[in-house]
Amino acid sequence: MQIPNFSALLTISLHIKQLKQIHGSILANGLDHLEPILIRQIIVSSGGFHQTHVTQYVKTILNHTQHRDVSPLGYAIRFLCQHGQFQDAVIFYVQLQRSGVFPNTYALSSIPKAYGKINCKNGGISVHCQVHKYGFASVVYVQTALLDFYSKMGDIKTAHKVFDEMSERNVVSWNAIISGYVKFGEFEMAQSVFDRMPERDIVSWNAILLGYAKAGKMDQAYVLFKEMPERGASSWNVMIRGYIDCGNIELARGFFDAMPKRNSISYITMISAYSKCGDVESAEKIFYEEEKKDQLLYNAMVACYAQNGRPKEALHLFDEMLQPILNIQPDKMTLASAISACSQLGDSNMGGRIESYMGEFGIRMDNYLSTALIDMHAKCGNIDKAIELFHRLEKKDIVAYSAIILGCGINGRGQDAIKLFEEMIDSNISPNSATITGILSAYNHAGLVEEGFDCFELMQKYGIIPGVDHYAIMVDLLGKAGRLEEAYELIKKMPMQPHSGVWGALLLACSVHNNVELGEIAAAKCFKLEPNSTGYCSLLSKIYVSSGKWDEATRLREAIEERSFNKVPGCSWIKPAEA
DNA sequence: TTAGGGTTAG
Numbered sequence: 001m002q003i004p005n006f007s008a009l010l011t012i013s014l015h016i017k018q019l020k021q022i023h024g025s026i027l028a029n030g031l032d033h034l035e036p037i038l039i040r041q042i043i044v045s046s047g048g049f050h051q052t053h054v055t056q057y058v059k060t061i062l063n064h065t066q067h068r069d070v071s072p073l074g075y076a077i078r079f080l081c082q083h084g085q086f087q088d089a090v091i092f093y094v095q096l097q098r099s100g101v102f103p104n105t106y107a108l109s110s111i112p113k114a115y116g117k118i119n120c121k122n123g124g125i126s127v128h129c130q131v132h133k134y135g136f137a138s139v140v141y142v143q144t145a146l147l148d149f150y151s152k153m154g155d156i157k158t159a160h161k162v163f164d165e166m167s168e169r170n171v172v173s174w175n176a177i178i179s180g181y182v183k184f185g186e187f188e189m190a191q192s193v194f195d196r197m198p199e200r201d202i203v204s205w206n207a208i209l210l211g212y213a214k215a216g217k218m219d220q221a222y223v224l225f226k227e228m229p230e231r232g233a234s235s236w237n238v239m240i241r242g243y244i245d246c247g248n249i250e251l252a253r254g255f256f257d258a259m260p261k262r263n264s265i266s267y268i269t270m271i272s273a274y275s276k277c278g279d280v281e282s283a284e285k286i287f288y289e290e291e292k293k294d295q296l297l298y299n300a301m302v303a304c305y306a307q308n309g310r311p312k313e314a315l316h317l318f319d320e321m322l323q324p325i326l327n328i329q330p331d332k333m334t335l336a337s338a339i340s341a342c343s344q345l346g347d348s349n350m351g352g353r354i355e356s357y358m359g360e361f362g363i364r365m366d367n368y369l370s371t372a373l374i375d376m377h378a379k380c381g382n383i384d385k386a387i388e389l390f391h392r393l394e395k396k397d398i399v400a401y402s403a404i405i406l407g408c409g410i411n412g413r414g415q416d417a418i419k420l421f422e423e424m425i426d427s428n429i430s431p432n433s434a435t436i437t438g439i440l441s442a443y444n445h446a447g448l449v450e451e452g453f454d455c456f457e458l459m460q461k462y463g464i465i466p467g468v469d470h471y472a473i474m475v476d477l478l479g480k481a482g483r484l485e486e487a488y489e490l491i492k493k494m495p496m497q498p499h500s501g502v503w504g505a506l507l508l509a510c511s512v513h514n515n516v517e518l519g520e521i522a523a524a525k526c527f528k529l530e531p532n533s534t535g536y537c538s539l540l541s542k543i544y545v546s547s548g549k550w551d552e553a554t555r556l557r558e559a560i561e562e563r564s565f566n567k568v569p570g571c572s573w574i575k576p577a578e579a
Numbered sequence: 580t581t582a583g584g585g586t587t588a589g
Contacts, residue, residue, distance in 0.1 A: 148580065175580040182581090206581045234582045241582070265583045272584060299584055306585090336585035371586040402587040434588040441588095469589055501589095 039072040074106035077114075086114040087364060090123065102134055109141040112149035124149045128162075140166070144173045151180025156189075175203045182211040206234050213242030233263040240266065244273040268300035275304035295321070295328045303337040311341035315350060332363055339372035348380035367393065371400045378407025387416070398429050406438030414446030430462050433470075440473040444480070452477045468494070472501040479509020484518050500529040504536065511539045511546075519543040534560065 019038065026034050073096055080089035093111050096103060103111075108131055115123035128146050136142045143166050150159035163169070163177050174197050181190035190211050197204060205228045212221035221242055228235060236259040243252035256262070256270050267290060274283035287293070287301045298321045305314035318338045321328040330338070335354055342351040355373070358365070370393055377386040390396070390404045401424040408417035421439045424431070431439070436459055443452045452474055459466055471494050478487035487506055491498050503525040510519030519540055526536040537560050544553035 144580075170580095172580045177580095179581060201580090203581045210581070232581095237582045263582090268584050269582080296584065303585060309589090331585090333585040340586065366585095368586045373586090375587060397586095399587045404587090406587065432587085437588045467589075 037072070039076050073101070074104040074108075077107045078110040081110040081114050086117040089114040090118060090120070097130075103130065105136065105139055105142060108134075108136055109139070109145045112145040116149045116152045121153050121155075124153065138167050140168045140170055140173065144170070144176055147173060148176040148180075151176055151183070154184055156180050156184060156186065171197075171199060171201050171204065174198075175201070175207060178204060178207045179210075182207055182214065185214070187211045187215055202228075202230050202232050202235070205229070206232070206238060209235060209238045213238050213245070216242075216246055218242050218246055218248075233259065233261055233266060237263070237265050237269060240269050244269065249273055249277065264294055264296040268296050271297075271300040271304055275300075275307050278308055280304060280308050280310065293326075293328075295331065295334070298328055299331070299333045299337070302334055302341075306337040306340045306344070309344065311344035314338065314341035315345075329361060330357060330363075331361075332366060332369060335363060336368045336372045339369070339376050343372070343376035343379040346380055348376065348382065351376045351380065367395055367397065367400065371397075371403055374400065374407065375403040378403065378411060381411065383407055383411040383413060396424075396427070396429075398424075398432055398435065401429060402432065402435040402438050405435060406441060409438055409442035409445055412445055414442045414448070417442030418446070418448075418451075431458070431464070432462075433464050433467060436464060436466075437469055437473070440470060440477070444473050444477045447477070447481060449477055449481050449483065468496055468499055468502065471498065472505055475502050476505035476509070479505055480512070482509075482513050484509055484513060484515050488518055488521070498525070500526050500533075503529065507536060507539050511542045514543060514546045516543055516547050516549065 023035075023038055026032070026038065073092065077089050077093055077096070080086070080092070089111065093103070093107060093114070096107065108127065112124050112127050115121070115127065124146070127149075131137055131142055131146065143162060147159045147162040147166075150156070150162060159177060159180050163173060166173060174193065178190045178193050181187070181193065190208065194200070194204060194208050205224075209221055209224055209228070212218070212224060218239075221239065225231065225235060225239055236255055239255045240252045243249070243255065252273060253270065256266060259266065267286060270286055271283045274280070274286070283301065283304045287297060290297060298317060302314050302317050302321075305311070305317065314337060318330070318334065318341070320326065321330065321334070335357065338354050339351060342348070342354065351373075357363070358369070363369075370389055374386045374389045377383070377389065386404060386407050390400060393400055401420060405417045405420050405424075408414070408420065417439060421431075421435070421442075424435070436455060440452060440455055443449075443455065456466060456470075456474070459470070471490065475487045475490060478484070478490065484506070487509060491502055491506065494502070503522045507519060507522035507526055510516075510522060523536055523540040526533070530536070537556060541553055541556050544550070544556060
């Protein structure tokens with residue numbers, strides 16, 4: 001093939017496969033100088049392809065090409081930013097600078113957003129310096145991007161300074177500063193900028209509407225909503241979100257039903273609201289009623305199943321979205337939920353498959369995914385792998401600590417769990433209810449009773465109210481140590497009704513330590529709370545046998561047989577004991 | 580430039 005043919009080919013819209021072939025031929029023919037044009041063409045033609053494939057391929061070429069033509073590279077950086085590949089955009093931007101190439105407006109107007117997304121304030125500040133250095137200080141797009149960067153980083157002062165110094169402003173610049181004030185709760189400032197705006201568009205109105213919603217002033221939000229010159233799906237979505245945050249899910253649903261044209265955000269807002277209050281059925285109804293299901297909708301429903309202890313359904317839906325007929329690409333959100341489902345099932349095979357998707361689709365590991373994987377490996381018994389992942393975490397937050405502490409606890413690594421808990425407290429991270437469950441389980445495994453009690457005091461310090469499960473672990477811990485009376489006293493002091501787990505822990509301890517009296521009390525409670533479970537009967541029977549109380553053992557066995565014959569739930573023969 | 584979704588326990 002001749003050189004002119006390549007150039008001509010690269011001016012028309014082609015399939016990614018054809019572009020890949022052309023790329024191969026270009027390199028084989030030593031025509032590397034055409035690579036920049038190829039990059040641009042891939043991006044331009046990318047509309048119909050999977051974005052992940054395109055971004056992967058663009059990244060591959062960027063990594064390998066020797067050419068440093070600013071136009072396609074700036075274009076590529078903007079493309080990566082538009083497709084959420086912020087880390088990579090920053091890497092290429094830095095490479096571009098290192099090779100001595102001046103960035104262009106494409107790169108400079110998109111890179112501040114990338115720095116903001118990866119939470120790198122210094123990066124954005126250095127871009128700000130470069131903007132002045134390279135003479136882009138009067139370009140409205142570049143300045144707006146910088147002002148938006150500062151406002152998103154919470155530095156409203158600098159954002160306002162950039163805004164004040166702008167020689168030219170457009171409606172986007174005004175909206176960016178308003179959104180910044182709204183985001184950080186400075187509603188009055190937002191309102192005052194809004195009042196001064198020379199012209200407003202729907203985004204300006206939505207930003208102010210959001211301000212009311214965030215302040216919980218839904219009555220005023222409604223007045224504004226009615227007054228708005230135009231309303232879009234976003235305006236309705238803000239109202240829905242506002243009512244959900246106020247706990248008025250019915251009114252939110254009313255708006256959802258009434259809106260003229262819903263978008264994916266409307267659906268996922270409602271689904272996640274139902275998910276959070278455990279109403280999986282309503283979420284399912286919305287999901288299945290919508291015919292055009294996209295990635296966002298699937299993600300919301302997979303998450304809903306995973307969050308509500310229905311891991312099989314979560315994975316079933318995950319599989320469905322990968323079917324060639326639908327071929328919806330999973331992303332970080334999907335994988336995080338799917339991994340959570342795997343850990344609930346203890347299924348590390350499926351988990352491994354999901355890990356391999358990450359490579360296949362070029363999904364970068366982040367804190368959410370790492371934490372989900374830590375939990376999964378720990379629950380599947382691979383605690384070393386979990387610990388390794390934990391130590392590789394960039395930022396160890398409360399969820400990651402909770403997951404690893406619990407993981408160590410359930411894998412018999414009590415001492416490791418205790419060390420990590422201390423490390424967490426030293427790094428000024430306050431434990432939450434889940435962390436306490438984890439550390440208490442670790443003390444329980446290690447048989448550290450006093451530390452368990454100390455933990456109850458610690459909870460008070462951090463304002464955590466002990467839940468029924470914390471008591472259950474404590475009862476188990478005391479029971480195992482043979483301190484049965486203390487365990488019983490603790491149950492009596494509980495401010496809430498003990499569940500069968502609490503009484504079951506006491507009963508188990510009684511069976512280990514052959515305590516008939518407390519065993520009968522605990523068993524009676526268990527029978528009442530879970531009449532259909534036979535496990536408690538066997539435990540009590542074991543206590544009788546071990547204590548030589550053959551008559552009671554026989555009576556109990558007869559009662560069980562009679563019960564299963566008559567299908568009458570409960571064991572009525574035992575004297576009900578008061579706790 | 581706005582709106583939304585993911586990770587820990589129960």
